[in-house]
Amino acid sequence: MGSKRSRHGLENAPIVAGNGLIDRRALLGRGVLLAGALGTSGALTGAAAEPLTDAPWSLEQGAVLPTYQVASRFEKPVARTLSNPKNEPRTSHARTPHHLLAGTITPNGLHFTICHQGGTPDIDPDKHRLVIHGMVKQPLVFTLDTLARYPMTTRITFLECGGNSAPMFSPVPLQESVQALHGLASCAEWTGVKLSTLLEEAGVDPAAKWLIAEGADVSGLSRSTPLKKAMDDAMVALYQNGERLMPGNGYPMRLLLPGYEGNMNVKYLRRIKLTDQPQMSYYETRTYSQLLPSGKAYRFYFLQEVKSFITNPSHGMALKEPGYYEISGIAYSGAGRIAKVMVSADGGASWAEAALQTPVLPKAFTRFRMPWRWDGGPATLQSRAWDESGAVQPTRAEFVALRGETKTPPNVLGFPNQHYNSITSWGVGPKGEVKHVYA
C-alpha cells in the first residue's frame, strides 16, 4: 500500500495530534501543507486507470423533467429509517441519515419526525386556525393566509428530540449507525411570524408567565413554555427551507423554539393559551421528565445542550486503504454558537482543533472538518464541542457519573432516558472497519 513511502512523507507533515490528525489549516487551500501531510500521492503508486469510453447515458435521451424532483435512483439508501412502518397505535419515529449527508441544512424529505400518537394528520390549510387566548386583552384567531401576510422572520436552527441519542445510555456500545444513535436531530431554515408580534397584538396580561401550546393532531399534544422564551426568539413557522412545512414537521404551522427540546416545538399548532402556571401536561411531567440515578427526576429541561458527533467516517463504514481521509461531523448547541470543536484520533489522548464550516450560526448545525491521515493501525475517533456560553460536551465518564446508565443494553428504538450529549467514539479496526466503541 505504499505505507513505507507515506511514512517517509509524513516526516514533514503538519501533524497536530496523535494517530495522524493534520493541522486544520491544511483545508484552507494551502496546497503545500496538504501535500506535505499526504506524502506521496496515491496516483503515483496505484494501478493505471482504464481507458475511458462513453457510457450508455451519454448516448441517449434522458428522462422527462419531474414537476417535483427527487434524488437519483442510485441514492435510495439516503432515506429516513422508520420505527413503525405499519403505523401501529404507538409512537412513530423517522431518523435523519447523517452519515449520508454532508451539509448543515437537512433536506426536507430527510428531516426527522416523531409522531407520538396516530401518525401524520391530513390538515386542510384553509380550514386550519390558530387561536391565542387566556391571559390576554383580546383573544384572536388567525388563518394561514393572514399569518402569511405578516412580516416574515427567518432563522436557521436545529431541532432535536429530547430523546435523541438515548441508546447511548447503554452500558455497552450498541453496534448501530449514527442514524440510529443520533438521527432524531435535523437543521433547517425556518420562516414565519415572530410569536411576540402576535402575542402583543392580543395584549399580554402582565401576570401571565407561561403559554400552553397545543397541536391539531389526534393527541392534541400540548406543552408549556415560559413566556420569557416566547418573547425572546419564538416563531410560528410556516416555511421549511423555503417551502411549506412538511406534514411530518407540522404542516401547516408549528411553534419554533430555537434550541429547546423538540417536543416543545408543537406541530400543527392550533392554540396558544397564556397562563400564570404551567399545565404540567403528560409530555412535560411524564414523558420528557428524566429519571436520575437518585430516583428524583428533572422537569422542564428545555435546553438541548452542546453536542457533536462525527458523521464520516462512522459506524458501519469501512476505510478501503490507508491514506488521506476527511473526518467530518456536526456540532450544535441550544445555548448559542459553537465556539470550538476538538477531534481526537487516539481515543482522547491527544486533540486537535477542527475547521468549522462558516457561517457559524447560533442554535444551528455547524459542520466541522478535520484532515486525517490513517496509517492503517487502530484508531479511535472522537469529537468534543464547546459553545459560546462556555459549556462543553461532557466526557462519557463525566456524563455517566451524573446521569447514570442502564443496567442492561436497551432496545435501540427505545428511550431509556433523554438529553444525552456526551462524546461518541468510533473505533477503526485493522481492516478499516468502523465500529461504535466507548473510550
Add this chain to the structure above:
Amino acid sequence: MSMRRSALRAVSLALVLGAGAALAETPNLGRPISEADIAAWDISILPNGQGLPAGGGTAAQGKTVYAEQCAACHGENGRGGILGSVVGSPPIDRIDAVKTIANFWGYPTTVFDFIRRAMPATQPRTLSPDQVYALVAYIFAENKLIGEADVMNAETLPKVKMPNRDNFIIRFPDRI
C-alpha cells in the same frame, strides 16, 4: 419586561415614522373571538384545577367505562396491557424505570387532562366529563390513591396527593 420593550419599540418607530404613526405597527390581522367560542378547543386543565368541567364520577362507574374503552390496550383491571399499565407502582430503582401514574406522575389533573385530550387513542375527545371523572376515580382507587367510594369532581380531584409529587428538580430555573 415585554411590555416595556414593546413600548420602547413603539416609541422608536413613532420617531422614525413621525408623530402620526399608530402605536402598534403590526398588521393586526387576527380576528377577535370570544372565550365562549374557543370553549370546544380549550381543554387545558391546570394543576390548581382551573379548566376542570362540571360533573363527577366514582370508581364503580369508572370500572364499567374502563372495561369498554381502555382494557384492550391497558389490560384487564389496569394491569398488563400492550400499551402499559395504569395501575401499579413498581420501584423507581433505575434510570429507565417504568413510569406509572402512581410511581411518577406529579399531578392528578394531568390524568384527567390526558385522558380527555388523547384517549381512547383511536377516538379521542369522545368521552363525557362524567366518564373521564369516573375513569380517574377508578384508576386512583385501584392505585389506592383515594378511597373506593370517593367521588372525583372539580373540587376533589386537584386535592389528590400524588406520591411522587415532590421528587422533581427544575433543570434550569433561570429559564423560567
